[in-house]
Amino acid sequence: MDADGVAAGRPSICLAGLTKYYGHNLGVEDLTFDVMPGEVFGFLGPNGAGKTTAIRMIVGLLRITRGSATVLGADVASAPASLRHRIGYLPGALVLYGNLTGGEYLRFLARMRGGAMTRRINDLSERLNLDLTRHIHDLSKGNQQKIGVVQAFMHSPDVLILDEPTAGLDPIVQREFEALIDEAQQQGAAILLSSHVLSEVDHLAGRVAIIDEGHLLVVEDIASLKRRALRTIDLDFPQPVATAPFAVIEGVTDVRSRGSQVTCTMTGEETGLLRHAVDLGVLSVRTHEPSLDQIFFSLVQGGDRRAHRPADEVVA
Amino acid sequence: MLTALLTKSWRDHWKGLASWAGGLIAIAAIQLWVYPSIRESSEGVSQMIESFPQAMQEVFRMTDYTSGPGFLNVELFSFMVPLILIAVGVSWGAAATAEEEHRGTADILLTLPVSRVRIIVTKMIATALVLLGLCIILAATLIIGTRLVNIDVSAANLFAASFSCALLGMLFASLGFLIGALVGRPGIATGVGIALGIAAFVLYSLAPLVDTFDAVTPVNPFQWALGGDPISNGLALSSVGWLAGTSVVILAASVLAFNRRDIST
Numbered sequence: 040m041d042a043d044g045v046a047a048g049r050p051s052i053c054l055a056g057l058t059k060y061y062g063h064n065l066g067v068e069d070l071t072f073d074v075m076p077g078e079v080f081g082f083l084g085p086n087g088a089g090k091t092t093a094i095r096m097i098v099g100l101l102r103i104t105r106g107s108a109t110v111l112g113a114d115v116a117s118a119p120a121s122l123r124h125r126i127g128y129l130p131g132a133l134v135l136y137g138n139l140t141g142g143e144y145l146r147f148l149a150r151m152r153g154g155a156m157t158r159r160i161n162d163l164s165e166r167l168n169l170d171l172t173r174h175i176h177d178l179s180k181g182n183q184q185k186i187g188v189v190q191a192f193m194h195s196p197d198v199l200i201l202d203e204p205t206a207g208l209d210p211i212v213q214r215e216f217e218a219l220i221d222e223a224q225q226q227g228a229a230i231l232l233s234s235h236v237l238s239e240v241d242h243l244a245g246r247v248a249i250i251d252e253g254h255l256l257v258v259e260d261i262a263s264l265k266r267r268a269l270r271t272i273d274l275d276f277p278q279p280v281a282t283a284p285f286a287v288i289e290g291v292t293d294v295r296s297r298g299s300q301v302t303c304t305m306t307g308e309e310t311g312l313l314r315h316a317v318d319l320g321v322l323s324v325r326t327h328e329p330s331l332d333q334i335f336f337s338l339v340q341g342g343d344r345r346a347h348r349p350a351d352e353v354v355a
Numbered sequence: 356m357l358t359a360l361l362t363k364s365w366r367d368h369w370k371g372l373a374s375w376a377g378g379l380i381a382i383a384a385i386q387l388w389v390y391p392s393i394r395e396s397s398e399g400v401s402q403m404i405e406s407f408p409q410a411m412q413e414v415f416r417m418t419d420y421t422s423g424p425g426f427l428n429v430e431l432f433s434f435m436v437p438l439i440l441i442a443v444g445v446s447w448g449a450a451a452t453a454e455e456e457h458r459g460t461a462d463i464l465l466t467l468p469v470s471r472v473r474i475i476v477t478k479m480i481a482t483a484l485v486l487l488g489l490c491i492i493l494a495a496t497l498i499i500g501t502r503l504v505n506i507d508v509s510a511a512n513l514f515a516a517s518f519s520c521a522l523l524g525m526l527f528a529s530l531g532f533l534i535g536a537l538v539g540r541p542g543i544a545t546g547v548g549i550a551l552g553i554a555a556f557v558l559y560s561l562a563p564l565v566d567t568f569d570a571v572t573p574v575n576p577f578q579w580a581l582g583g584d585p586i587s588n589g590l591a592l593s594s595v596g597w598l599a600g601t602s603v604v605i606l607a608a609s610v611l612a613f614n615r616r617d618i619s620t
């Protein structure tokens with residue numbers, strides 16, 4: 040692609056030892072990961088983990104304490120403002136100018152970006168079912184969030200940085216949002232998507248970084264993460280079955296039964312469990328998506344967890 | 356690009372500005388309307404003023420009260436107009452640096468492909484234009500009004516007095532910018548800025564009575580703006596220089612502070 044940044048093989052976002060202290064309080068410490076062009080990268084962590092802190096450093100709202108963040112080849116600490124022509128950013132706590140209508144606000148931003156972008160604004164608003172003629176302070180939270188989505192996408196940026204973008208969006212709009220992400224990805228954009236819900240980034244992201252208390256726990260493929268994650272599986276049988284044989288199957292950590300239903304908690308491959316269930320004539324199998332909590336729990340159990348925090352604190 | 360920001364400022368604030376302008380016109384008009392009766396009974400008024408304690412005469416700078424320019428000086432330029440322009444200036448300065456961050460709208464504004472320096476300088480220009488506009492409206496009201504009630508004072512001097520107050524407003528506006536850029540809280544920036552304005556006013560007013568206050572008068576912005584009696588003597592280059600120079604230094608410091616600032620929510 041073009042010479043300055045979106046070249047295959049060169050990361051679009053590159054964090055190296057990125058660290059932020061708020062005075063003496065830790066924001067994030069030593070974050071290191073890359074997001075490649077055409078990649079949707081999930082950025083996960085519980086409340087207060089430091090997702091927003093990291094993102095605000097990348098977009099230049101916060102000054103970096105230590106380490107560096109590079110976007111499209113330019114160090115954000117010294118990059119000219121024009122770099123931001125190629126970045127789309129949706130803040131986590133979105134606040135718009137309430138006294139303007141959606142259309143006025145978006146036209147203002149377009150002018151500040153040096154263009155009109157009328158077609159794109161109208162197109163995006165139509166897709167998200169957004170009424171541009173209403174005053175922003177009259178719009179619901181979700182409809183305001185749509186304006187946030189439009190302003191992030193309207194200049195077709197090469198890098199999208201989205202802090203909990205689907206907050207408040209209804210399922211239909213959420214689908215359309217996912218379509219927008221897909222399109223941007225197809226056009227080679229690098230997309231950093233923060234969330235504290237795994238299921239949200241699940242079918243969008245390829246890789247994820249998980250942080251907690253300002254520290255990176257893992258950067259991994261979502262699929263392999265889920266394989267490792269602790270999850271629960273409900274198995275329905277024609278009649279009650281013995282639970283003891285389940286407990287010894289590899290990966291299973293807990294077994295409970297109620298009537299003819301068996302619920303197993305497990306990590307890793309499900310093959311052994313399913314084979315045993317089929318032998319017993321299982322009627323149906325339901326796997327519950329591992330929640331982020333469960334993944335943390337798995338990470339702790341797997342010993343990836345930072346040593347200073349005891350596991351029982353996480354469970355509590 | 357920056358015209359978009361100026362246009363937005365105007366759109367957001369023209370109603371508020373219209374009421375400030377209306378207020379200035381109203382107080383100027385009322386004083387001009389009252390003045391002829393003061394002039395007619397000038398002997399009585401002069402005697403009354405002479406009967407006031409000496410201290411009070413000095414604090415309110417009431418010598419020459421019955422002459423047209425002296426009257427306007429006391430009634431408009433020693434208190435009301437400077438404080439109004441300071442209040443407008445400080446609140447614009449504080450809003451420019453701190454309000455957007457405090458409300459959370461800065462997140463998008465400051466991640467647009469426009470540098471923070473350009474954004475803040477544009478807002479400084481907007482503030483200067485607002486103060487200049489109010490100054491012109493006030494001067495125009497006074498120029499017309501003094502003609503109607505036969506006060507003998509030149510248009511240039513009326514403009515000089517208004518412009519001095521606008522410069523004074525700009526100096527305190529620059530403090531609003533600076534405090535806003537340092538603390539990020541519009542309430543604190545406005546409060547501290549206006550408190551500083553009132554403190555400077557009190558020091559300046561009481562200077563004839565209190566020697567320690569008088570000692571700081573040479574560096575008091577009120578002295579720079581009003582000490583040379585612009586309504587009688589016109590604009591002094593030195594006072595314009597001090598007011599504008601100090602404002603520019605403080606504005607430059609606010610640009611630096613704003614540019615380094617962590618924008619948090």
Ligand SMILES: Nc1ncnc2c1ncn2[C@@H]1O[C@H](COP(=O)(O)OP(=O)(O)OP(=O)(O)O)[C@@H](O)[C@H]1O
Nearest residue numbers: 061064065066085086087088089090091092235619
């Ligand atoms: N302005 C600030 N001053 C001091 N500490 C802050 C500030 N902003 C954030 N922090 C701290 O930094 C840490 C990370 O916060 P951050 O907002 O980045 O978390 P997050 O992962 O985005 O959480 P959430 O999912 O709730 O949005 C928290 O401990 C928070 O208290």
Ligand SMILES: [Mg+2]
Nearest residue numbers: 090091092131
């Ligand atoms: Mg956050």
